[in-house]
Amino acid sequence: MKCSVCEENEVIRIYRPDKVKFECENGHRWFEKYKDNGGTHRRPYSYEVQLEDILFPREKEIYKRLLEDIEKNNIFYNSADPIKKAESFMKNCSITKEEMLRLFRKINDFQKQSLIY
Numbered sequence: 001m002k003c004s005v006c007e008e009n010e011v012i013r014i015y016r017p018d019k020v021k022f023e024c025e026n027g028h029r030w031f032e033k034y035k036d037n038g039g040t041h042r043r044p045y046s047y048e049v050q051l052e053d054i055l056f057p058r059e060k061e062i063y064k065r066l067l068e069d070i071e072k073n074n075i076f077y078n079s080a081d082p083i084k085k086a087e088s089f090m091k092n093c094s095i096t097k098e099e100m101l102r103l104f105r106k107i108n109d110f111q112k113q114s115l116i117y
Helices: 057-072 074-079 082-093 097-116
Strands: 011-015 020-024 029-032
Touching: 057 074, 057 082, 057 097, 074 082, 082 097
Parallel strands: none
Antiparallel strands: 011 020, 020 029
16 A cells, blocks of 8 residues: 555554544555445454554564564573663664664553553
């Protein structure tokens, strides 16, 4: 799927009870209707949002690499200080500081939202 405004390919889709929300990585948002409301999208079985649902495709790949790296180096990540952990993430997962911080910010925001409910 592409953003109709900027042609960005990195787009997330979130199923809400009233409509489907789309957002591109550049921040453009739009909504589309479900089939029963004249749209083209089928309703999901559940509207529960998982962390992976709010990650752009590139972020999902980074998240997957981070989890794999943590699994491989579990002892290091359990004992290292935060700076060493961050440096290791960036090196082992071939990501920039900005990509790592953006992903961690999204994870943190998602966690906060989960605690509200």
